[in-house]
Amino acid sequence: MKNKYDVLIIGGGPAGAIAAKTTAEEGLSVCLVEKRPAIGVPIRCAEGIGKDALHEFIDPDPKSISAEMTGASIVAPDGFLMKLESGLAGNKVGYILDRKFFDRELVWKAAEAGADIAVKARASAPIMENGCVKGAKIESCGKISKVIADVVIAADGVESKFSRWCGIDTTVPVREIMSSAQYVMTDVDIDQHSTVFYLGNEIAPQGYLWVFPKGERTANVGVGISGKKSGEGHRAKDYLDRFIKKTFPHGKSIEYIVGGVSVCRPLDCTVADGLIITGDAARVVDPLTGGGIYNGMYTGRLAAQVAADCIGKGDVSKKKLMVYDKTWRTSKMGKAIERNYHIKEYLIKQPDAKLNEIIHSVSKLNLKEFTTLSLITEIIRVNPKLMLDLGALAASIR
């Protein structure tokens, strides 16, 4: 690690790795710092991503993919199952990644492109000059070094502190943090090519429970519940253990994962003088699905492109970096976040009876495009009454 770079990236997840790779490919000097001693661990993810979304960024090593999905199911609170299939039967629609490998693969690609990488290296404070971010203090094995950079990209995840130290309030409202727990389970009876989502206030209040296959008889089994609904005796862990006792009593847990997923609106502003905020740190997780890998990679790439452009023009002020904020907000991703936020807000207010009614309306859906948007469009089509409930939102979906 040198003491000066064009761009300094904080965090070695998908957002940081793609930002580092893109910056290096733009011909700039860049260093990525990761506070943990290894890239990719510990996992804090259910690891699902759409096929097209992934291929927009990488043609992954087969080792990065745990399982290929051809469909999904949604289970109503009363147990009724709605099956979602691809327009082309048997067509791959998504993947369950192996994030331990995937994250390393992305960082390797960044290193190959020319980025410097430092692990067990934690940004402990920003370096500020007249209100402008100029770099960061990096702590590694007891040593503190100053790293100066024209632009700092914060990709420090859900527990992000860097932008907060720069004066941006990143607090997630309690009701909008998904308090989550997951086991990687083996010896479980599952359809290894289909994800399953369980809804209901008894099973996962204001969230959902998932079974994401990781291969033969192995799956990520997890739950996310609203922080508002969490408390002593009824935490994510309690909901998960209850489900497993009932559904997979003979399954064996080979990994225990916990985490928080923000389902709030993104930060009001994701740039400051000399600073760009990406991925989970910017709170750009999809509020309906909790998915953040694609959004992290998308904002990571865009951040690097905008940083390179602004550095080239010699002006990294907030005003110039705002191109980043405006671009992602008006992108397909930004619009999906806004739309899915409203849908999430509608769904969390519905009692189980209403969720049952919606899911009962159709036992099998054939989706031309395997996206949440086409799922919602189809559900509204078979539930015309929903149009009234959703009001203006429904119009925007059609």
Place this chain on the structure above:
Amino acid sequence: MLKVHRDVCGYCGCCVSVCPEGALELIDAYLCVEKSCTSCGICVKVCPLGALEVLHEK
């Protein structure tokens, strides 16, 4: 004051994201509580494992 039960904590950072004071920090596998903590208990509520506890001083 806030007590971290380190044997329970999964060092996931869920608590860090909701802290209104920015008083929590996850340093690798170590959750750090800073002086600005007001013992508001928000983090205690959201912890997926129940690793945090507000101890009331006697």
